[in-house]
Amino acid sequence: MSDKYASLGVSSSKEAVHRATRNNSKGLFPYAFCKIDSYDYSPKWLNNIAKLFGHRQVGISHADGAGTKTSLAYIYWKETGDMSVWRGVVQDSIAMNIDDVACVGGLTGRMFLTSSIDRNSHRIPDEVIAELINGENIFLDMLRAYEIDITGQSGETADVSDLVRTVTVNNSLFCQMPYKNVIDNANIKPGNFIVGLSSDGCALYESKYNGGMGSNGLTLGRHGVFAPEYRKKYPESFESLIDAGSNGVQSYTGTKKLDEKVNAWGVSYGEMVLSPTRTYAPVIKKYHDLHLDREISGMVHCSGGGQTKVLNYLSNPMTVTKYDMFDIPQLFNIIQKESGQPWEHMYKTFNMGHRMEIYTPSKDAAEKMIDVSKSFGVEAKIIGCVERGAKRLLIKSPHGRFEYSR
Amino acid sequence: MSDKYASLGVSSSKEAVHRATRNNSKGLFPYAFCKIDSYDYSPKWLNNIAKLFGHRQVGISHADGAGTKTSLAYIYWKETGDMSVWRGVVQDSIAMNIDDVACVGGLTGRMFLTSSIDRNSHRIPDEVIAELINGENIFLDMLRAYEIDITGQSGETADVSDLVRTVTVNNSLFCQMPYKNVIDNANIKPGNFIVGLSSDGCALYESKYNGGMGSNGLTLGRHGVFAPEYRKKYPESFESLIDAGSNGVQSYTGTKKLDEKVNAWGVSYGEMVLSPTRTYAPVIKKYHDLHLDREISGMVHCSGGGQTKVLNYLSNPMTVTKYDMFDIPQLFNIIQKESGQPWEHMYKTFNMGHRMEIYTPSKDAAEKMIDVSKSFGVEAKIIGCVERGAKRLLIKSPHGRFEYSR
Numbered sequence: 170m171s172d173k174y175a176s177l178g179v180s181s182s183k184e185a186v187h188r189a190t191r192n193n194s195k196g197l198f199p200y201a202f203c204k205i206d207s208y209d210y211s212p213k214w215l216n217n218i219a220k221l222f223g224h225r226q227v228g229i230s231h232a233d234g235a236g237t238k239t240s241l242a243y244i245y246w247k248e249t250g251d252m253s254v255w256r257g258v259v260q261d262s263i264a265m266n267i268d269d270v271a272c273v274g275g276l277t278g279r280m281f282l283t284s285s286i287d288r289n290s291h292r293i294p295d296e297v298i299a300e301l302i303n304g305e306n307i308f309l310d311m312l313r314a315y316e317i318d319i320t321g322q323s324g325e326t327a328d329v330s331d332l333v334r335t336v337t338v339n340n341s342l343f344c345q346m347p348y349k350n351v352i353d354n355a356n357i358k359p360g361n362f363i364v365g366l367s368s369d370g371c372a373l374y375e376s377k378y379n380g381g382m383g384s385n386g387l388t389l390g391r392h393g394v395f396a397p398e399y400r401k402k403y404p405e406s407f408e409s410l411i412d413a414g415s416n417g418v419q420s421y422t423g424t425k426k427l428d429e430k431v432n433a434w435g436v437s438y439g440e441m442v443l444s445p446t447r448t449y450a451p452v453i454k455k456y457h458d459l460h461l462d463r464e465i466s467g468m469v470h471c472s473g474g475g476q477t478k479v480l481n482y483l484s485n486p487m488t489v490t491k492y493d494m495f496d497i498p499q500l501f502n503i504i505q506k507e508s509g510q511p512w513e514h515m516y517k518t519f520n521m522g523h524r525m526e527i528y529t530p531s532k533d534a535a536e537k538m539i540d541v542s543k544s545f546g547v548e549a550k551i552i553g554c555v556e557r558g559a560k561r562l563l564i565k566s567p568h569g570r571f572e573y574s575r
Numbered sequence: 576m577s578d579k580y581a582s583l584g585v586s587s588s589k590e591a592v593h594r595a596t597r598n599n600s601k602g603l604f605p606y607a608f609c610k611i612d613s614y615d616y617s618p619k620w621l622n623n624i625a626k627l628f629g630h631r632q633v634g635i636s637h638a639d640g641a642g643t644k645t646s647l648a649y650i651y652w653k654e655t656g657d658m659s660v661w662r663g664v665v666q667d668s669i670a671m672n673i674d675d676v677a678c679v680g681g682l683t684g685r686m687f688l689t690s691s692i693d694r695n696s697h698r699i700p701d702e703v704i705a706e707l708i709n710g711e712n713i714f715l716d717m718l719r720a721y722e723i724d725i726t727g728q729s730g731e732t733a734d735v736s737d738l739v740r741t742v743t744v745n746n747s748l749f750c751q752m753p754y755k756n757v758i759d760n761a762n763i764k765p766g767n768f769i770v771g772l773s774s775d776g777c778a779l780y781e782s783k784y785n786g787g788m789g790s791n792g793l794t795l796g797r798h799g800v801f802a803p804e805y806r807k808k809y810p811e812s813f814e815s816l817i818d819a820g821s822n823g824v825q826s827y828t829g830t831k832k833l834d835e836k837v838n839a840w841g842v843s844y845g846e847m848v849l850s851p852t853r854t855y856a857p858v859i860k861k862y863h864d865l866h867l868d869r870e871i872s873g874m875v876h877c878s879g880g881g882q883t884k885v886l887n888y889l890s891n892p893m894t895v896t897k898y899d900m901f902d903i904p905q906l907f908n909i910i911q912k913e914s915g916q917p918w919e920h921m922y923k924t925f926n927m928g929h930r931m932e933i934y935t936p937s938k939d940a941a942e943k944m945i946d947v948s949k950s951f952g953v954e955a956k957i958i959g960c961v962e963r964g965a966k967r968l969l970i971k972s973p974h975g976r977f978e979y980s981r
Contacts, residue, residue, distance in 0.1 A: 177736075190708055193728040204729050210616055211632075211685070211753070215625055224621060230729040232689040232747065240737045279617070283638040285691055285745040291816040302596055322599040323610050323636040329743065330583075330814035331646045331794060337738050339691040339731070341638065341747030347617070388737060408736035410697040 177388045177411050177419055200355035200484045202272035202468060203229050208345055225348040229275055233265040233472075234339035237387045238443065241395075243292070243335040244403045245439045248427050255297055256304030257445035258338055259284075261384040263308055264448040265472060266342040267319070268525065272468040273353070276317055276454045278346025282309070284324030288336040292405060298326055301338065311374055315451040316458075334405045350457075354467035354482035357528045361466050361555040362535045363491065365523030366449050367548035369498040374451050374545065378434070380441035380500040385473050386518040390442050393508025394423040423507040431499065441500050449525045452542050456527075459541065464534035469526050476516040477573045479526070480562055488558035492565045493551065495522035512568040523552060583794045583817050583825055606761035606890045608678035608874060609635050614751055631754040635681055639671040639878075640745035643793045644849065647801075649698070649741040650809045651845045654833050661703055662710030663851035664744055665690075667790045669714055670854040671878060672748040673725070674931065678874040679759070682723055682860045684752025688715070690730030694742040698811060704732055707744065717780055721857040722864075740811045756863075760873035760888035763934045767872050767961040768941045769897065771929030772855050773954035775904040780857050780951065784840070786847035786906040791879050792924040796848050799914025800829040829913040837905065847906050855931045858948050862933075865947065870940035875932050882922040883979045885932070886968055894964030898971045899957065901928035918974040929958060 196204040208228035210216040219225060235258045242254045263282065270280065286301060309321045369381030382390065392407070399406065400421040411419045427439030456462055469479045479489050501522070505515050515521065529535050535551055542549035562573040602610040614634035616622040625631060641664045648660045669688065676686065692707060715727045775787030788796065798813070805812065806827040817825045833845030862868055875885045885895050907928070911921050921927065935941050941957055948955035968979040 190728070193708070193712075206687070206726050209685075210621075210625070212630060215616075215621070215628075215630060218624065219616070219621055222621075224618060226617075228687055228726070230687040230689045230726070230747075230749065232691045232729065232731040234691060234693070234731065234733060236733055237735050237737045279615075281612070281634055281636040281749050283636045283747040283749075285638045285640060285747065287640070287693075287743050287745070289814060291814055302599070306599075320612050320634070320636070322596070323638065325638040325640065325745070327640060327642055329643050329794075330817065331643045331797075331812060332740055332743050334738055334740065337693050337735065337743065339693070339745060341636075341689040341691065341749075343636065343687055343689075343747075343749035345751075388735075391737075406737065408695060408697055411736065 177392060197227060198351060198353045198355065200482050201351065201353045202470065202482065203231055203269055205229055205273060205351060223349060226345055227348050227351060229270055229273060229344040229346070230341070231266055231270050231344070232339065232341040233262065233269060234337065235261040236384050237391065238384055239336050239338055240406045241387065241391050241443055244399055244406050245427055245443060247403065252296065252300050254443060255300040256307060257443060259301050259304035260308045260445040262338045262340045263305065264446040265384050266340050267312070267450050268448055268470045269472070270342055270344050271450055271453045272470050274350040274462065275344040275346050276450060277350040277457050278318070278344045280319040281343045282319060282321040283341045285339045286324065286326040286336065287329045287333045288326065289330040289333050290328045291330050293336045297336065312450055315374070315454055317450055317454055350462065352462065352465055352468055354469070355484040357467040357483060357555060358530070359487050359555050359557045361528040361530055362532055362551050363553040363555070364527040364529065364535050364538050364549055365495065365552035366452060366525040366542050367495055368447055368520050368522060368524040369500070370546065370548055372447060372546045375447065378436060379447050380444040381498040381520065381522065382442055382444045382500060383446045383472065383520050383524050385475065389508055389510060389518060390504050392420050392422060393504055393510065394425050394438060394442060395421050396424055396426055397421050425507065447524065449547070452545050452547055455541050456538060461534055461538055461541070464529050464531045465527055466530060467528040471520045471524050471526065475518050476521055476564060477562055480573060480575055483560055486558070486560040488556045488561050488563060489553065490556060490563045491553035493553065494566065495548065495552070497567070498522055512566065513571045516564055516566070516571060517573070526552070528555065583798060603633060604757060604759045604761065606888050607757065607759045608876065608888065609637055609675055611635055611679060611757060629755060632751055633754050633757060635676055635679060635750040635752070636747070637672055637676050637750070638745065638747040639668065639675060640743065641667040642790050643797065644790055645742050645744055646812045647793065647797050647849055650805055650812050651833055651849055653809065658702065658706050660849060661706035662713060663849060665707050665710035666714045666851040668744045668746045669711065670852040671790050672746050673718070673856050674854055674876045675878070676748055676750050677856055677859045678876050680756040680868065681750040681752050682856060683756040683863050684724070684750045686725040687749045688725060688727040689747045691745045692730065692732040692742065693735045693739045694732065695736040695739050696734045697736050699742045703742065718856055721780070721860055723856055723860055756868070758868065758871055758874055760875070761890040763873035763889060763961060764936070765893050765961050765963045767934040767936055768938055768957050769959040769961070770933040770935065770941050770944050770955055771901065771958035772858060772931040772948050773901055774853055774926050774928060774930040775906070776952065776954055778853060778952045781853065784842060785853050786850035787904040787926065787928065788848055788850045788906060789852045789878065789926050789930050791881065795914055795916065795924060796910050798826050798828060799910055799916065800831050800844060800848060801827050802830055802832055803827050831913065853930065855953070858951050858953055861947050862944060867940055867944055867947070870935050870937045871933055872936060873934040877926045877930050877932065880923060881925050882927055882970060883968055886979060886981055889966055892964070892966040894962045894967050894969065895959065896962060896969045897959035899959065900972065901954065901958070903973070904928055918972065919977045922970055922972070922977060923979070932958065934961065
C-alpha cells in the first residue's frame with residue numbers, strides 16, 4: 170500500500186530539509202535533541218568568572234508550530250462557535266517548543282518566547298487573534314506556576330490572506346541555560362532503560378481528558394478521520410491539489426463528524442483530535458529539582474517521526490527495543506481504522522501512547538521518575554531498553570513486530 | 576475614495592491586535608521600539624557583580640517576516656525560473672527583524688535568529704527550501720563581516736499545504752544587550768533633528784540597485800502594479816475573496832508585467848518590487864562604534880504604518896514635521912500611479928524614500944551620522960524635526976501637506 174501521508178504532501182522524515190542543512194553547524198552537541206550554541210556572558214572578564222565557578226552558559230534557539238491543527242480548529246470553530254479551541258492551538262505550538270527544549274535540559278534555564286501568527290483576515294476575525302493571545306497568557310501562567318522560567322508576550326500578527334488560507338501559529342523559543350545541565354543524547358547507550366510518559370489521560374495540570382494527539386500527523390488525522398461533507402463545506406481548510414493525484418481523492422475520506430460522540434463520556438471526535446498537545450514540562454522540571462537529571466542519558470520528544478524519532482540521535486550503532494509500550498490510545502486506533510494507514514506507518518507518524526521518552530542507566534532512577542510522573546497524573550512506565558546491536562529500532566506491538574533503521 | 580488596502584484584507588494600523596494585547600506587559604521601556612525585558616545573569620551573585628560594574632543586561636524577543644512578498648517571489652520564480660529571488664525573501668524577513676531590534680540599540684548585543692518556513696509542498700519543491708537556507712547563510716555572513724554578532728541556522732520547515740497556498744517565511748530574533756546601551760524613544764523631544772536613511776540606491780554591502788521596497792505594503796504593491804493576466808495564471812498567489820467584495824475586482828488590477836523593463840538600465844518591474852529589504856545594520860553598527868549613539872534620542876524603523884510609524888512612540892504631545900524628505904523613489908510613484916491610492920495613504924503604507932529615521936538633539940551628530948551613512952553608499956540627510964505642539968505628524972510632500980494624528 171502506498172504511503173497516504175506522502176500523497177497528502179507531508180514528508181514526515183523531512184529528508185529534503187536535512188539535505189539543505191547538511192553543511193550547517195550542528196552546534197556544541199551534535200547529537201543533542203536541539204542545536205546548542207555557546208553563550209558567553211559579556212564582558213569577557215565576567216564570562217571568565219562565570220566559567221571559573223562552573224557557570225558556563227549555552228544558548229538554544231528553537232522554532233516550531235501548531236502545524237495543520239489550526240485547519241481543524243478552524244472548521245471546529247465554524248461548526249460549533251466554540252472560541253476556546255483557539256486557546257488549545259496556542260498550547261500546541263508552545264508545547265512543541267518547550268518540550269523539545271526540555272529534552273536538552275532547557276527547563277533549568279531561562280526561556281524567551283515569541284509568536285508569529287499569519288492570518289487570512291477574510292476568514293479569521295480579530296476575536297480569534299484575541300483568543301490566541303489569551304491562550305498564550307493562560308498557558309504561560311500555568312508553566313510559571315510550576316516554576317518554569319518563561320517570558321512571553323512578544324510577537325507579530327500579519328494579515329497575509331494571499332498566503333494563508335485560514336491561520337498559522339508558530340512560536341520560537343530562546344533558552345539560556347547552564348552548560349553543566351545539558352542533556353546530550355550522545356550519552357544514550359546499551360543498557361539504558363527507556364521511561365515513557367503517557368500522552369493521553371488527564372494530568373493534574375490539564376483541565377480535561379487529553380486524547381494524546383500532539384501536533385504531528387494532523388494532516389493524516391484530519392483527512393483520515395473526518396467525513397467528506399467537510400470537503401465541500403470548507404474548501405478553505407485544505408489544498409485541493411491533494412485530490413488531483415494518482416491516488417484519487419485524499420481529503421476528508423473518513424466517516425466521522427466533528428461533533429459525533431466517541432464514547433459514553435461525551436467526548437466528540439473533534440475534541441479528541443483537537444486535544445491540546447500535552448506538555449511534560451512540569452514533570453521534567455520536577456526531575457531537575459530532585460536531581461534525577463543526573464541519571465538521565467538522553468531524552469527524546471516523539472514529535473515528527475513519531476516513535477522512530479530516536480533514530481536521529483544515536484551516536485553509535487545500537488538497537489532500541491520498545492517491547493512494552495502503553496496500550497494504544499483510542500484516538501490512534503480510530504485514526505488507523507478510518508484512514509487504513511498500515512500500523513508500521515502509524516508508529517512513524519504518531520506518538521502512539523507516549524510523546525516523551527527518557528533514557529537512563531539506572532532502574533532505580535527510572536522508578537523514581539515513574540513515581541514523580543504519576544504524582545502529576547501522567548502515567549509512566551519502562552517501555553523498552555537499549556541493547557548492543559546494529560543501529561535500528563524494534564517495536565513490538567499488538568499488531569506485529571516492526572523494524573526501522575532510519 | 577475608499578481605502579483599497581482595507582478591501583485587500585490588510586489593516587496597516589493593526590488596531591485589532593493592539594486591542595488584544597492592551598493588558599500585556601510593555602516591558603522595561605514602554606516607548607522603546609521593541610519590547611525590552613530584564614535579563615539577569617545567573618547565578619544571582621554573578622548578576623550582582625555585572626550590575627555593580629555597569630553591565631546590567633536586557634533581553635529582547637522579536638518576530639517578523641517577509642509577509643506577502645513571498646507570493647510575488649513565487650510568481651516571479653515561476654515566470655523566470657530565477658531561483659535567486661528566494662534568497663532575497665529571506666533577507667526581507669531577517670532585515671525586518673534586525674532593523675527593528677537595531678532601533679533599541681540591539682546591535683551592541685548578541686543576537687540569535689530562528690526561522691519558521693511553512694510551505695505547500697505541492698507548489699514549493701525542496702530546491703526552494705535549499706535556496707531559502709542558503710540565503711540565510713549568505714545574509715548572516717554579510718552581517719558578520721560588519722561585526723554584527725548574530726547566530727543563525729536554527730529553525731523549522733513545516734509541510735502545511737492545507738494552510739499555506741505557497742510559502743511563508745518568518746523569523747524570530749532574540750537579543751541580549753547591555754541595559755546602558757538601550758535607545759528609548761521616550762527620549763524623543765522637541766528640538767530633535769530627524770536623520771533619514773535612504774531606502775533606495777545601491778549600498779556598498781548590496782550587490783545591485785535596490786528599489787527601496789522593504790517588506791510592507793506588498794499586498795497593495797503587487798495587486799496595484801501587476802496585470803490581470805496573473806490572476807488567471809496563478810490563482811494560488813492570492814485570496815480570491817478579495818475580488819468578491821463591494822469594491823469589485825481587487826486582484827492584479829495594474830498594467831505591468833513582471834519582466835517589463837522599468838528603465839533603460841534593464842531593471843524589470845518584478846525585480847524592482849522584489850528588491851530585498853535593505854538592512855541599515857552595518858551603518859548603525861558604525862554609529863555605535865563611533866559612540867554617535869550617545870547623541871541618539873530615538874530611532875524609528877518605518878515598517879508597518881510607513882512614515883506615520885513614529886506616532887506610536889511619542890511619550891508626550893509634540894509635533895513631528897517631515898519637511899524635506901528624499902525625492903520619492905520611482906517605485907512608489909509607479910505604485911501610486913498604477914493603484915490610484917491617494918498620496919495621503921501612500922505615506923501610511925510605504926517608506927516613501929527612507930525606511931530608517933534617527934532622532935538626535937545635536938546637529939553636529941546628525942551631520943556625522945549622515946557622513947557615515949554616505950560612506951556606506953546609503954544616502955542620508957536631515958528630513959525633518961520635532962517641535963512643541965499637539966501630538967501629530969506633518970508631512971510636506973510634493974503632492975500636498977498631510978497631517979496625521981494616529
